[in-house]
Amino acid sequence: MQINLSNHTKIKVKAINDQLHLTLSEMMTGNIPKKTFKKLIKKRIRISEKNIQIIKNAEDLIIKIENETNLPVKNVLIKELSIILSEYLPLTLKNKITNRKLIHITKDSGIPLMGSIYFGIIDRGTNLIQVRPLTGCLLNCPFCSVDEGKLSKTRLTDYLITVPYLVEETRKLIAYKGISDIEIHIDGQSEPTLYPHLPELIAEFKKDSRINVISIQTNGLPLNYKYIKKLEQIGLTRINLSINSLNPKKAQYLAGTSSYDIDHIKQIAKQIVSSSIDLLISPLWIPGINDEDIEEIISFTNNLKIESDFPILGIQNYLKYKFGRKISHVKMVNMKRFQEKLREWEEKFETHPLFLSKTDFGIHPAKSYPKPFRKGEKIEVEIVSLGRLPSKHENKQEMLGSAKNRVIQIMNSTAKIKNRVNVKITKTKDNIFYAREIYN
Ligand code: SF4
Numbered sequence: 001m002q003i004n005l006s007n008h009t010k011i012k013v014k015a016i017n018d019q020l021h022l023t024l025s026e027m028m029t030g031n032i033p034k035k036t037f038k039k040l041i042k043k044r045i046r047i048s049e050k051n052i053q054i055i056k057n058a059e060d061l062i063i064k065i066e067n068e069t070n071l072p073v074k075n076v077l078i079k080e081l082s083i084i085l086s087e088y089l090p091l092t093l094k095n096k097i098t099n100r101k102l103i104h105i106t107k108d109s110g111i112p113l114m115g116s117i118y119f120g121i122i123d124r125g126t127n128l129i130q131v132r133p134l135t136g137c138l139l140n141c142p143f144c145s146v147d148e149g150k151l152s153k154t155r156l157t158d159y160l161i162t163v164p165y166l167v168e169e170t171r172k173l174i175a176y177k178g179i180s181d182i183e184i185h186i187d188g189q190s191e192p193t194l195y196p197h198l199p200e201l202i203a204e205f206k207k208d209s210r211i212n213v214i215s216i217q218t219n220g221l222p223l224n225y226k227y228i229k230k231l232e233q234i235g236l237t238r239i240n241l242s243i244n245s246l247n248p249k250k251a252q253y254l255a256g257t258s259s260y261d262i263d264h265i266k267q268i269a270k271q272i273v274s275s276s277i278d279l280l281i282s283p284l285w286i287p288g289i290n291d292e293d294i295e296e297i298i299s300f301t302n303n304l305k306i307e308s309d310f311p312i313l314g315i316q317n318y319l320k321y322k323f324g325r326k327i328s329h330v331k332m333v334n335m336k337r338f339q340e341k342l343r344e345w346e347e348k349f350e351t352h353p354l355f356l357s358k359t360d361f362g363i364h365p366a367k368s369y370p371k372p373f374r375k376g377e378k379i380e381v382e383i384v385s386l387g388r389l390p391s392k393h394e395n396k397q398e399m400l401g402s403a404k405n406r407v408i409q410i411m412n413s414t415a416k417i418k419n420r421v422n423v424k425i426t427k428t429k430d431n432i433f434y435a436r437e438i439y440n
Pocket residue numbers: 137138139140141143144145146147148149189190191219
């Protein structure tokens with residue numbers, strides 16, 4: 001019997017030597033030693049190792065079984081082979097873009113989707129729900145507030161959540177809020193359009209009549225005409241597109257990579273305008289670095305003649321974050337100075353309002369889940385995953401704990417997966433939990 005596993009799963013083969021080098025859902029890579037795979041097949045399906053051949057045909061993974069009697073039917077074999085790989089591969093998964101270890105978060109992973117700033121669902125008490133399906137970015141912006149990209153010095157781990165789990169948990173939160181003007185905003189410590197299941201995720205949200213806006217944040221680089229058309233057909237409402245300079249060299253400097261092509265991004269902006277998807281251009285003003293560039297972006301945006309139910313230009317203020325990258329010689333400006341600058345630009349360009357508030361996007365307060373812990377509380381958690389951040393201390397790093405269906409981020413931890421540890425909660429804002437380990 002011969003089975004083409006790639007026809008039944010999202011697994012492709014890069015190479016086979018003494019290991020199977022596999023790609024899953026385009027975004028992840030994983031390995032399994034050939035011998036181990038055969039041993040696991042023998043143990044689980046009772047097939048002699050010498051009767052199993054593992055073949056690469058183009059990118060397809062073929063399993064050929066010969067000289068065996070009493071083989072299970074083909075469908076059962078496919079299911080069993082898929083289970084073997086899905087149990088083994090998470091041990092070796094890597095993000096193809098960043099080359100970091102990748103944690104695949106499924107409903108069975110034991111990792112809740114609320115409580116972490118890195119992934120899952122973030123509810124800041126309004127009708128807007130932030131949905132973060134993955135981490136990892138293909139740019140290396142020198143100002144990145146979350147030190148993303150493959151040149152990152154501080155991010156150790158990436159995460160990718162399955163669509164059914166993410167949709168199920170989001171629906172529960174929407175039901176709890178009890179309103180029907182929800183905006184789902186897909187963003188993250190990532191480039192969200194790298195999520196290999198983005199169309200599927202948007203399509204699932206689109207089915208829910210309580211959701212009236214689905215928006216995404218993107219740097220635009222992975223987008224192309226065909227993909228925009230696809231997102232339009234599925235019913236994406238708005239794309240928030242980051243553009244920080246129209247000057248090719250400056251744009252590459254601000255993206256941290258020579259692969260950034262601002263002409264491509266300008267084309268993308270035009271293609272979005274010609275679709276039914278609304279466009280919000282969202283530049284970051286970095287005082288002293290891209291002042292003139294922001295003015296060119298305002299003119300560029302005005303010339304696009306965007307028709308939208310939302311604001312079309314949302315200039316952001318540059319802020320420095322503890323765990324982010326900083327442009328050392330740049331000084332931040334306070335909110336008052338930022339507002340003055342926006343007013344100056346409004347007058348100079350006789351343009352639409354640049355100083356925006358949540359209400360410009362239809363955002364209003366809406367109830368949130370109660371917080372299961374309060375600051376200062378001592379609780380016991382089970383360690384369910386590696387965190388993202390390293391530690392200055394040897395043999396320590398951030399770990400993620402779980403309790404009461406929340407993730408708790410624990411810095412400088414020595415704990416291992418499945419350990420139960422005592423922690424003291426240090427922060428609870430927006431149902432995002434931080435804690436430190438306590439030793440009795
Ligand atoms: S595009 Fe965003 S997430 Fe990616 S490196 Fe730049 S600022 Fe960071």
